Amino acid sequence: MDKWLSHPTSLKIISIIVGLLLWAVVHIDPDTSPQTMTTNIDTKTIEASVITPDGLDTKKYVLTAMEPTVVRLDVQGRLTDLLKASSTDDYVVKVDLKGVKPGIQELPLTVDLPKGILLVKMSPRTVTVQIEEILTKPFELQVVTEGKPADGYVLGAASVVSPTDGVQVTLPKDDMSRVGLVTTEVDVEGADKTIVNKKAKVVVYDTDGIEMTNAIISPSTVHVEVKITPPFKKLPLQVRYTGTLPEGLSLVSVKPTIDQVTVYGDQKTLDGLQVYDGVVLDLSKVKQSGSIQAKTESIDGIKSIDPGEVTLEVVVAPNITKTFTDMPIAIEGLASGTTATVRTPADGKFNLTVSGAESVLSALKAEAISIIANVEGLAPGIHEVTLQVDVPSYVQTVLAEGQTLTVSIEIVAEEAAGGTDGEESEEVGGTPTEETPTPTPTPTPATTDGSGNGNSGGNATSGA
Structure with a gap:
């Protein structure tokens, strides 16, 4: 042991250990806490x-x-x-x-x-x-337009295409009483044709005009349509005719299911129109009483018509004739200082046969028929003058064999007549004869208005 301690190497090792211990004693702080472990x-x-x-x-x-x-x-x-x-x-x-x-x-x-x-x-x-x-209530939807259409166009009707039964609005109970307007807005600025919006937003406003953003709306969008059209005007409907009825038939009445149409065109054209007569009934296609569809045709200056088709209720009946005798002839257009006398026929009266349905002729009186000889512009002398015969609607004149609608009239200057005063017209009363079944007339129907009435239905003329 003594040898080991006295060995130089052993002494060196012991010296190092002692030095380390002394360093530790000097540098370690006894008050320092142990090091904490690191966590995540x-x-x-x-x-x-x-x-x-x-x-x-x-x-x-x-x-x-x-x-x-x-x-x-x-x-x-x-x-x-x-x-x-x-x-x-x-x-x-x-x-x-x-x-x-x-x-x-x-x-x-x-x-x-x-x-x-x-x-x-x-x-x-x-x-x-x-x-x-909360409460949920139905409200009627109103369409509000903003702006103006293009020049020359007018704003027509605005409508909700769907839904047609309004919208449902859900709001707190206290807010529901403040609802003023449920609406959808459509911009028409500069529009020149009908506007269709299938997703127009629905907005709820209170009585002060402020949007109620807390409102729940069902549906939230709707399908609306706003018509933008040229200027338009409503006109009474008048039916015109073409063709002739089959032999043996006569018109009793023609009544459109509507009495007015809406026509569209420029304003100048519309201002000059008083009636629309673009519905034409082809009589050759009428075989019996019933409903007939007739198109509304465009006439000069009219761009379109609404509706595009009209239903006509047509009534026809077997044809008969009726003769009125001694009908007076009225002379019109006589120049001042002249007189006129009917020379042929000699009695100055005319026998007139008319045709039509029995229900029409049975109510027809002589006073409803006028026979006129117009001598305007004729010089003194004897003239053959064509008669103008005016009969009510659905009545036609029928000429007997050899009969013409002309008369011989003598016009005389008052001085030549011995200074007597002439008269502008001469009339002689007439008496109708009994009805006779003569199925040979060629009917020329009258133009009628929307109620089935018209004028000049039986006017007939022949050359002088």
């Missing part, structure tokens, strides 16, 4: 996590106010878990409104956290809510 647990703060209402019966109630709307969350977890749940949407804060009644009340908050994360603190832990009862 961390904390995180979410400053504004949105509060989500849950469980409210939205058919009966509405949440009108909530304070606050966000909360502050302090959470703790492994660093890897916190990094995964980096979005505020991962932290769901709820207020349970199930079974809550109308009014203002304070309710607790709950939070759903991502897996592996714990809640350290939530501020605040309660929320104040206001619940109101």
Whole structure:
């Protein structure tokens, strides 16, 4: 042992050990706490996590106010878990409104956290809510136009194509009484044709004209139509005829189902129109009484007509004839200082046969027929003058064999007549004979207005 201690190498080793011990004694602070072990647990703060209402019966109630709307969350977890749940949407804060009644009340908050994360603190832990009862009522929808159509065009009717039964508006009970107008707006600025909007937005305004943005509207959009047209005018409908009825038939009445049409065109053309006669009934196609569809044809200056087709109720009946004897002839157009006398026929009277349906002729009186000889512009002398015969609608004149609608009239100057005063017209009363079934006339129907009446239906002329 002594040899080992006295060995130079042993002494060197002992010296080093002693030196280390002395250094440790000098540098170690006895008050220093033991070193803490390092971990991977961390904390995180979410400053504004949105509060989500849950469980409210939205058919009966509405949440009108909530304070606050966000909360502050302090959470703790492994660093890897916190990094995964980096979005505020991962932290769901709820207020349970199930079974809550109308009014203002304070309710607790709950939070759903991502897996592996714990809640350290939530501020605040309660929320104040206001619940109101809601009502749903139907409202008629109005279409409001904005702007002006293009020059030369006019704004027509605005209508809701669908839905036709209005819209449903849902609002808190207290707000429902303030509804002033439920409308949809259509811009017509510069339009030159009808506007169709299948997704027009519906807006609810209160009585002060302020939009009620909290209103729930069903449907929220509608299909509307606003007519943009040229100038238009409503005119009485008058039916014209073409062709002839089959032999043995006569018109009793022609009545359109409407008495007016709307015509479109430039304003100057419309100002000059008093009646629309663009509906033409082809009599050759009428075989029996019934309804006939006739198109409304465009006439000069008219761009379009509404409706495009008219229903005519046509009544026909077997044809008969009736003769009126000793009908007076009225002379018109006689120059001043002249007189006129009918020379042929010698008695100055005319026998006239007419045809038509029995129901029409049975009510026909002689006073409804006029026979006129117009001598305007004729010099003194004897002249063959063509008669103008005016008969009511649905009545036609019938000429007997060899008969013509002409008379011989002598015009005499008053001086040549011995200074006697002449008269402008001469009339002789007539008496109708009994009806006779003579089925040979060629009917020339009258032009009628919307009620089936007309004029000049039986005018007939022949050469002088």
